[in-house]
Amino acid sequence: MTYRQHFAASWSSFIRECFDSPEHAAMVFGVDASTSRKWWEGSHAPSGFAVGYAFAMNPDAAAHHLAGDA
Numbered sequence: 001m002t003y004r005q006h007f008a009a010s011w012s013s014f015i016r017e018c019f020d021s022p023e024h025a026a027m028v029f030g031v032d033a034s035t036s037r038k039w040w041e042g043s044h045a046p047s048g049f050a051v052g053y054a055f056a057m058n059p060d061a062a063a064h065h066l067a068g069d070a
Contacts, residue, residue: 004045007045007066008039008042008043008044008045009042010065010066011039011042011045011046011051011065011066012039012040012041012042013065014054014061014062014064014065014066015036015039015040016040017061017065018054018058018061021040022036022037022039022040023036025039025040028057029046029050029053031046031050051066054066
């Protein structure tokens, strides 16, 4: 598994834990529903703005899922 694939899976895990649905995540991050669904499914990962926002909103969950601080 490439790091890119690993990160997409980690992001999906974070999104699923912290948001009720892909639509909820889309609203919070200001992205379209298609982008959020791809995050939810783990087929795509976000760019830096969303990762930074995730750490600002929920640093413990972001660190757990995205930085490997389990």
